[in-house]
Amino acid sequence: MSDYILDKAYFIGVIEDLVVLAEEKKDYFIQLDSAIGDGDHGMNLSIGFREVNKNLEQWKTEDINTIFKNSGTALLDKVGGAAGPLYGGFFMKFGLPVKGKEEVTFDEFIEMMESGVAIIEKRGKAVVGDKTMVDTLRPAVDALRKAYKEEGLSPKDAMKKAAEVGAAGSDSTIPIIAKKGRAMRLGERAIGHRDPGSASSAAILEVFYKNMP
Amino acid sequence: MKRFINDPYDVVEEMLAGYVIAHKDYVELLTEGEAQGRVVLSKTAKKKDKVGVIVGGGSGHEPLFLGYVGPGFVDAAVIGNINTSPSPDPCYAAAKAVDTGKGCVYLYGNYAGDVMNFDMGAEKADEEDDIRVETVLTTDDVISSENIEDRRGIAGMFFVFKAASAKADKGGDLDEVVAAAQKCNSAMRTMGVAMSSPTLPSKGGPIFEMEEGDMEIGMGLHGEPGVRRGKIEPADKVVDQIMEPILADLPYVEGDEVYVMVNSLGATPMQDLHICFRRVAQILEAKGISIYKSIVGCMASSMDMAGMSITLVKLDDELKELFDHPCDAPYFTQI
Numbered sequence: 001m002s003d004y005i006l007d008k009a010y011f012i013g014v015i016e017d018l019v020v021l022a023e024e025k026k027d028y029f030i031q032l033d034s035a036i037g038d039g040d041h042g043m044n045l046s047i048g049f050r051e052v053n054k055n056l057e058q059w060k061t062e063d064i065n066t067i068f069k070n071s072g073t074a075l076l077d078k079v080g081g082a083a084g085p086l087y088g089g090f091f092m093k094f095g096l097p098v099k100g101k102e103e104v105t106f107d108e109f110i111e112m113m114e115s116g117v118a119i120i121e122k123r124g125k126a127v128v129g130d131k132t133m134v135d136t137l138r139p140a141v142d143a144l145r146k147a148y149k150e151e152g153l154s155p156k157d158a159m160k161k162a163a164e165v166g167a168a169g170s171d172s173t174i175p176i177i178a179k180k181g182r183a184m185r186l187g188e189r190a191i192g193h194r195d196p197g198s199a200s201s202a203a204i205l206e207v208f209y210k211n212m213p
Numbered sequence: 214m215k216r217f218i219n220d221p222y223d224v225v226e227e228m229l230a231g232y233v234i235a236h237k238d239y240v241e242l243l244t245e246g247e248a249q250g251r252v253v254l255s256k257t258a259k260k261k262d263k264v265g266v267i268v269g270g271g272s273g274h275e276p277l278f279l280g281y282v283g284p285g286f287v288d289a290a291v292i293g294n295i296n297t298s299p300s301p302d303p304c305y306a307a308a309k310a311v312d313t314g315k316g317c318v319y320l321y322g323n324y325a326g327d328v329m330n331f332d333m334g335a336e337k338a339d340e341e342d343d344i345r346v347e348t349v350l351t352t353d354d355v356i357s358s359e360n361i362e363d364r365r366g367i368a369g370m371f372f373v374f375k376a377a378s379a380k381a382d383k384g385g386d387l388d389e390v391v392a393a394a395q396k397c398n399s400a401m402r403t404m405g406v407a408m409s410s411p412t413l414p415s416k417g418g419p420i421f422e423m424e425e426g427d428m429e430i431g432m433g434l435h436g437e438p439g440v441r442r443g444k445i446e447p448a449d450k451v452v453d454q455i456m457e458p459i460l461a462d463l464p465y466v467e468g469d470e471v472y473v474m475v476n477s478l479g480a481t482p483m484q485d486l487h488i489c490f491r492r493v494a495q496i497l498e499a500k501g502i503s504i505y506k507s508i509v510g511c512m513a514s515s516m517d518m519a520g521m522s523i524t525l526v527k528l529d530d531e532l533k534e535l536f537d538h539p540c541d542a543p544y545f546t547q548i
Binding site: 026027030034035037038039040042043044046047050076077078079080081082083084085086123124180181182185186187189 | 221249271293294296298299300301302324325326329330333357413415416419433436437
């Protein structure tokens with residue numbers, strides 16, 4: 001599998017699809033966040049990715065890291081709230097392990113995912129079970145590594161597995177009490193509701209998978 | 214939805230555009246670079262050599278935060294998207310705009326997104342401009358947690374802003390301004406009740422479902438849960454249920470002197486607020502607690518949410534002096 005390469009076109013395709021995703025799922029994320037937060041998650045992702053989309057064309061000549069860094073900065077600047085620093089941070093750190101590169105190996109891709117997820121864990125100070133996007137992202141990136149390096153799955157199948165594990169991680173937020181963010185104050189009333197951040201994270205992983213060659 | 218908006222994506226920008234024209238004697242909008250058009254700056258900021266007082270948070274709580282920018286009061290308000298904290302760059306830009314070399318303080322409610330963004334703004338101000346920025350989180354909502362440091366900040370933020378701004382205006386240094394804000398925060402408790410959800414412009418409807426005729430005692434500014442939901446009761450009964458946890462928590466006791474605020478969450482009329490205030494005064498009188506001053510009005514709203522909150526600040530000579538210090542902002546003047 002060492003000849004498996006993800007090129008710049010793949011990553012640009014991912015970002016373009018995330019722009020589409022943010023619009024398509026806006027009302028769904030608003031609805032999830034209305035139940036246990038303050039309803040802003042869908043609108044905020046939409047605001048952020050509209051800003052990314054406005055500038056993406058001119059970033060396309062840059063290397064992978066710079067494209068993601070610029071996208072992350074746009075999210076951080078335009079969104080605010082918790083989603084801005086968290087998803088902004090994810091994108092800003094995502095390309096850091098492959099600085100200057102125009103294409104990456106799958107091993108490098110796994111490091112990129114790890115780099116992005118690590119900053120979300122750090123900034124949000126969240127762990128699995130807190131009812132946040134970490135419930136999706138941490139098990140997903142662990143599954144990705146294991147599926148590719150230990151279980152011998154192909155890159156695309158490994159990412160498929162990661163997306164599935166992420167989706168299950170989002171499902172796992174439904175029956176639990178939140179320990180972070182605004183939903184934390186809901187106590188038992190958060191039970192029965194999916195964490196909106198975990199849902200958007202699962203949807204983002206799906207985009208990374210679906211675009212893989 | 215009974216709201217006047219145009220494109221939901223333009224709500225914040227259009228509000229700010231109107232605000233700075235309506236109050237052009239007091240404020241201007243910082244539009245360049247990092248400020249991103251999200252910093253409402255007092256025209257008197259930097260006219261005096263003093264600690265900079267910066268407040269902020271999501272839109273939808275007007276007149277919090279922008280209404281208190283003006284001479285003797287707050288120097289700058291950083292404005293986020295609806296119910297969403299501002300991003301780090303405008304927080305940083307505000308510090309740069311108001312710092313006179315004496316440092317700045319960020320004052321806001323205790324919400325995860327606000328903490329992340331303001332902390333990043335403070336780091337940047339320190340790293341790039343060597344501006345010392347301290348933070349005081351407001352935690353007045355008595356019902357939101359057993360632990361005081363986990364509580365959210367709601368209408369009582371107004372008093373923290375006032376106390377810190379007065380201290381800064383009187384020439385206090387950064388540590389003294391921080392201490393004044395902390396002292397006010399510790400001396401203050403708030404609790405609210407809601408009877409409807411605010412309507413979210415982006416959604417075109419309510420954030421959460423609430424049956425017509427229901428109320429929720431203890432509900433937060435964004436619809437965070439309270440202690441119980443049930444049918445709307447007479448005003449006096451509602452006030453009794455709010456005052457009891459407030460009075461017990463600090464506790465407020467016989468001989469105390471308090472500043473009282475009865476605050477509309479947006480859709481509750483002045484008439485009802487005064488009916489509630491009347492009951493607050495009766496309860497305090499029965500307890501031997503005297504009212505020094507009162508505010509009855511809309512100071513921290515949640516768009517068109519029906520409901521109100523009650524805040525009590527236990528006073529000492531220093532806090533009285535700070536609250537009585539003159540200030541002049543579009544939504545609060547103290548002569």
